Amino acid sequence: MNEALAIRIQAHLDGELSQEASKLLLTELESNAEGKELLKALQAENSLLSAVTEKEHSLPVAHSYFWKGIAEEIAPDADLPGHAPTGPVVEPWKRWLSWLLPAAGAACVALVAIIQGLTPGASGNVSGDGDRSKLRRAPSFHEIDSRQQNAGFISFRSESEGVSVVWISNE
């Protein structure tokens, strides 16, 4: 079949030919079996595609995430309510770090206190009579200034009693 005829048949089906041109084409097809066959095939395909709607696809990301990318481009200086700021964003690890550091510090202090309480002889150095429980119960030891254990000493300061105690390991 001639390609120009095939494309005219398609244009007729798509409503792109004038009425006159369409009539002329249909007359021509009456004596053209191959052309009629093509018309039938294209009609079937057209009705098939128009009858079946497209497969549904939704945005694969949350709207807020999708919008953020757009907002950063269209309104970089705007602080749109209800959305992540478009200015510099604090990295998540920095946010974690900001509360992990104090927590780690507190944990170190607590650890030192525990270790100090369990270390044999520690109370002896405090009270001189070997009564370790005195140190654990002493409410006035509210400030602890601790050096690394590897350094071999730990110091305590009681403001209420005005006493500083330094424990030096003999190991």
Place this chain on the structure above:
Amino acid sequence: MAENQSFEELDESEVVSAAQAGDALAFEELVRRHGDKIFRRALSMLRDEDTALDMAQMAWIKAWKRLKQFQGDSSFATWMTRVTINVCLDHIRKMKRWKFAESIEDLDENSGGVERKLPVVEANPTEGLEREELREKIDQALGQLSEGHRAVIVMHTFEEMAYKEIADAMGCSIGTVMSRLFYARRNLASILQRMLKEGETS
């Protein structure tokens, strides 16, 4: 947030007007309303989820910049879809995956002329398939078309664009559109027929 909720209740034309006046929250409401459709259109043309997501975002950004050009001659969704199609076509051009043929002869494409193609295509290669199965098969077949063929099918069949509109979008002649569409349809029918035969034998 209260402002945003108020846009949800407004008619499309009011939201569009507010967005045209520069209200980013109104524009966000438009993104919310049409985001899925725009992504779907980009995906149907590009067939890659990440690229489609990027192009959909780019289309919205471009739409924001050109929003004043929207005169309301068509619905906002139609206008936005055209913007998306143009962004996708630009992307395809940039990727140099498809060269725009300038004549019908150039469109002989990859498997020969009309004479070689037509006899193997039956009138309805998908007869007897259930609707959902059919939808799936068509989606798969569209995925196997070249980007150029797929784009023209999407624009004509799903977006109901006239030859002239497609030619404008593609930056080519109407003759090129007619040829490309013809070969695209024949290819689609061949792929569907082949898929059906494979389904029967497996």
